[in-house]
Amino acid sequence: MDFLKSIAIAASGLRAQAGRMRIISENIANADSTAASVGAEPYRRKMASFKTEMDRTLDAQIVALGRIKTDPSEFRVKHEPGHPAADQNGNVKYPNVNALVEMTDLREAQRSYEANINIIGASRRMIQRTIEILKS
C-alpha cells in the first residue's frame, strides 16, 4: 500500500537524520579535544553525506547515510605555552569545529527530522480517515 510505503520512506529519512545528529554531537563533544601527544593532530571535524538508495522491497528510492568524510580545513591554533600538547612555540592545535556551523547543521537535521515525522503523521491520518469511511 502506498501510504505504508511513504511511511517506510520517511522512516529512512528519520534514520539518516539520526545518523547525522550522531555526527554533529560527535563534533560538538570533541570541539576542544586536543592531540594526545605533541605534534599529533587533534580531532578533525566529520561531515555527514546522504545518498539515494533503491529499496527493492519498497520499490522506491530511500535515503541512507553515505560516507562520512572529514573536514580538510585548517585547525584552530591557540597560543597556550603551558598546555601538554603545545609545540616549541607554545601553540596548541584545536579541532576545526565551529560551534556556530554545528548549531546550524543541528537545526537543519532537526527540521528535516520533523518534516519526515509530519509525512508519517499525515500518511497515518489519511489511512485512518479512509478506514473511518467503513465505520460510518
Next chain:
Amino acid sequence: MATPSIAANAYASLAKLTDPSGLTKGAGEASGGQSFGALVKDAVNALSKTSQNSDMQTQAAAAGKANIVDVVTAVAESEVAIDALVSVRDKVISAYEEIMRMPI
C-alpha cells in the same frame, strides 16, 4: 500487505449477503466466491503476521537492540491492518444483524 484485497473481498461478500439471489445459494458459499469464514481466517492470519513483526520490534527495542523508528513503522503497519479488519468485521456484522431484524 493484503488489506486492500481483504476490504475488496469483504465488499464482495457483503454484496453477496445483501443480494437476494445470493441467499438461495447458501449465503454466497456455493457461488464460487470466498466464504466469509475463509475471508476472516485469511485476514486474521495476515494480521497476526504483521502483529508478530511489531511485537518482535518492540521487544528488540526494549532490549536495546532495535531502532525506535523501526518500532514506529511496524506498529503503524499492524495498527492499520487491525483497524481495517475490525472495521470490515463490524460492517459485515451490522449488515448481518440488519438482515436478522428483517420481518419475514
